[in-house]
Amino acid sequence: MTAIDQSKIRNFCIVAHIDHGKSTLADRIIEKTGLLTSREMQAQVLDNMDLERERGITIKAQAVRTVYQAQDGEEYIFNLIDTPGHVDFNYEVSRSLAACDGAILVVDAAQGIEAQTLANVYLALDHDLDVFPVINKIDLPSADPQRVIEEIEDVIGIEAQDAPLISAKNGIGIEEVLEQIVKKIPAPKGDPTNPLQALIFDSVYDSYKGVIIFCRVMEGTVKKGTVIRMMATGAREEVVEVGYFGAGQFIPCEELSAGMVGYITASIKNVKDTAVGDTVTDDNNPCAVPLPGYKKVQSMVYCGLYPADGSKYPDLRDALEKLQLNDASLFYEPETSVALGFGFRCGFLGLLHLEIIQERLEREYNLDLVTTAPGVVYKVHKTNGEVIELTNPSNLPDPSEIEYMEEPVVNAEIMVTSEFIGSIMELCQERRGKYLGMEYIEGTRALLKYELPLNEIIYDFFDALKSRSRGYASFDYDLKGYERSNLVKLDILINREEVDALSFIVCADSAYERGRKMCEKLKDEIPRHLFEIPIQAAIGGKVIARETVKAMRKDVLAKCYGGDITRKKKLLEKQKEGKKRMRQFGNVEIPQKAFMSVLKLDDKN
Numbered sequence: 361m362t363a364i365d366q367s368k369i370r371n372f373c374i375v376a377h378i379d380h381g382k383s384t385l386a387d388r389i390i391e392k393t394g395l396l397t398s399r400e401m402q403a404q405v406l407d408n409m410d411l412e413r414e415r416g417i418t419i420k421a422q423a424v425r426t427v428y429q430a431q432d433g434e435e436y437i438f439n440l441i442d443t444p445g446h447v448d449f450n451y452e453v454s455r456s457l458a459a460c461d462g463a464i465l466v467v468d469a470a471q472g473i474e475a476q477t478l479a480n481v482y483l484a485l486d487h488d489l490d491v492f493p494v495i496n497k498i499d500l501p502s503a504d505p506q507r508v509i510e511e512i513e514d515v516i517g518i519e520a521q522d523a524p525l526i527s528a529k530n531g532i533g534i535e536e537v538l539e540q541i542v543k544k545i546p547a548p549k550g551d552p553t554n555p556l557q558a559l560i561f562d563s564v565y566d567s568y569k570g571v572i573i574f575c576r577v578m579e580g581t582v583k584k585g586t587v588i589r590m591m592a593t594g595a596r597e598e599v600v601e602v603g604y605f606g607a608g609q610f611i612p613c614e615e616l617s618a619g620m621v622g623y624i625t626a627s628i629k630n631v632k633d634t635a636v637g638d639t640v641t642d643d644n645n646p647c648a649v650p651l652p653g654y655k656k657v658q659s660m661v662y663c664g665l666y667p668a669d670g671s672k673y674p675d676l677r678d679a680l681e682k683l684q685l686n687d688a689s690l691f692y693e694p695e696t697s698v699a700l701g702f703g704f705r706c707g708f709l710g711l712l713h714l715e716i717i718q719e720r721l722e723r724e725y726n727l728d729l730v731t732t733a734p735g736v737v738y739k740v741h742k743t744n745g746e747v748i749e750l751t752n753p754s755n756l757p758d759p760s761e762i763e764y765m766e767e768p769v770v771n772a773e774i775m776v777t778s779e780f781i782g783s784i785m786e787l788c789q790e791r792r793g794k795y796l797g798m799e800y801i802e803g804t805r806a807l808l809k810y811e812l813p814l815n816e817i818i819y820d821f822f823d824a825l826k827s828r829s830r831g832y833a834s835f836d837y838d839l840k841g842y843e844r845s846n847l848v849k850l851d852i853l854i855n856r857e858e859v860d861a862l863s864f865i866v867c868a869d870s871a872y873e874r875g876r877k878m879c880e881k882l883k884d885e886i887p888r889h890l891f892e893i894p895i896q897a898a899i900g901g902k903v904i905a906r907e908t909v910k911a912m913r914k915d916v917l918a919k920c921y922g923g924d925i926t927r928k929k930k931l932l933e934k935q936k937e938g939k940k941r942m943r944q945f946g947n948v949e950i951p952q953k954a955f956m957s958v959l960k961l962d963d964k965n
């Protein structure tokens with residue numbers, strides 16, 4: 361097969377605020393375009409595809425190739441690269457954008473620009489992508505496309521007068537979007553005869569093929585037999601297959617050359633070797649420098665994961681190992697807790713990432729988990745000059761050994777309608793936010809800029825934001841760096857014994873308040889026992905708050921007058937079920953929910 365004409369390739373992504381219709385538009389684009397160019401059809405690549413179909417690969421690809429027959433009579437290859445839609449994955453988003461030459465900006469015709477629209481579009485413009493807007497959901501009665509066009513021009517400053525007005529849901533205006541992709545997104549550049557330089561923007565593990573690298577070739581050519589080297593990780597392997605992904609399957613091809621997007625397999629065993637953002641080069645003819653922008657992923661949020669049933673520890677270890685095969689940003693190491701026994705300290709990109717992993721462990725691996733409160737990474741500067749990165753509050757050195765501590769802070773942008781500005785500012789203030797400024801957009805909405813400590817937003821900030829703005833606020837943030845702060849460790853004592861898994865780090869100014877609320881929460885969560893249970897919050901041995909769970913005999917059958925044995929059985933079963941989720945600590949049983957209770961302390965929620 362002869363090389364593909366670079367001028368007929370378009371590499372792009374779709375950026376949008378959540379729910380503005382990105383996935384629906386992507387589906388429509390794929391639906392209205394073909395799988396192969398007419399020349400490829402004759403070459404019978406389809407034989408290879410059946411093989412893939414038999415194996416039933418169901419990996420969701422980060423990049424889909426389709427072929428569009430344009431109005432100028434030419435065939436264009438579209439590579440649609442997916443970008444994750446959540447701030448937790450901002451780095452992955454930036455690498456996906458770096459693999460594109462242009463972006464479609466989808467904006468909801470009724471809602472207009474939102475915080476994520478701005479964050480994503482600025483990210484795309486930062487990567488020098490050509491961005492063109494599309495107004496979606498024009499079928500909605502509340503749609504006001506003209507207002508949204510003006511908003512895009514005023515706020516973002518890009519031309520929007522000829523933006524296609526579409527309904528992705530009803531398939532209206534899609535043809536115009538396809539034509540604009542051809543006209544407004546530039547063809548890729550790069551020389552196929554240069555040394556290989558390809559950007560990894562995603563990789564997935566397949567038990568049969570090994571790691572499948574999704575990449576954009578910037579310079580040079582890669583084919584079966586090329587010995588490739590990942591420049592940052594140093595991994596080296598011979599290429600087994602190259603190809604692209606289309607119509608739900610992997611389609612092998614002869615080579616990937618400059619400007620193309622596709623996949624490479626090379627019997628690599630671990631996604632850790634193929635880090636997102638790394639550069640693939642030819643080991644025998646390497647490029648001079650790697651592509652810019654590579655960053656090692658860093659966990660932002662840590663928590664302890666423990667099996668509810670201690671005997672399931674090996675199962676949890678196996679499950680984490682399997683998940684990590686496919687998720688290089690998941691970190692874990694064994695730890696022990698006095699309260700919870702053997703488990704793991706795990707690191708995540710953010711709370712959403714944590715929730716996804718927790719959910720997968722529970723659903724796919726059938727594990728009952730106890731999760732300790734998530735926390736951020738603190739930097740502890742000790743008096744002897746040593747700096748510790750603290751991921752588990754229990755490991756905090758003795759206060760006499762601490763010179764000072766630092767915590768991560770973020771730059772946050774909150775978009776909100778004017779009537780809620782007051783209550784959102786109040787919320788940011790409560791969360792130790794530093795006000796940076798405010799911009800009005802279209803008169804009725806404002807973009808608030810705050811600097812906030814990360815540990816104030818990983819808990820219930822998003823929920824609080826939503827409830828205080830009746831769902832109207834949207835939010836985006838970026839890690840800024842570390843700042844010195846007056847922090848203390850708050851310990852919780854139940855029945856006069858410290859429960860290490862409940863300790864957390866908190867700003868000294870709000871320690872009293874947090875301690876009090878925490879005790880109140882725990883009082884509600886911990887069931888009554890045969891004896892009285894004091895719940896105390898303490899800093900460095902000094903008790904600052906106390907609640908008591910009164911003694912009571914718990915008789916679940918008390919409600920069952922009459923002799924309905926099935927009903928009794930059901931209740932006893934239910935109680936047994938509840939038991940599994942409890943942790944025995946000393947004489948006290950603590951339900952799993954209690955360990956997460958530090959998360960929801962906002963009164964106004």
Ligand SMILES: Nc1nc2c(ncn2[C@@H]2O[C@H](COP(=O)(O)OP(=O)(O)OP(=O)(O)O)[C@@H](O)[C@H]2O)c(=O)[nH]1
Pocket residue numbers: 376377378379380381382383384385445496497498499500526527528529530
């Ligand atoms: N009325 C109307 N609804 C639409 C249109 N396009 C998408 N939707 C709906 O809007 C919702 C969100 O659409 P998605 O395509 O999932 O949005 P998204 O931006 O991909 O959202 P995330 O995947 O959550 O980031 C879905 O319920 C769609 O059915 C449209 O043109 N008109």
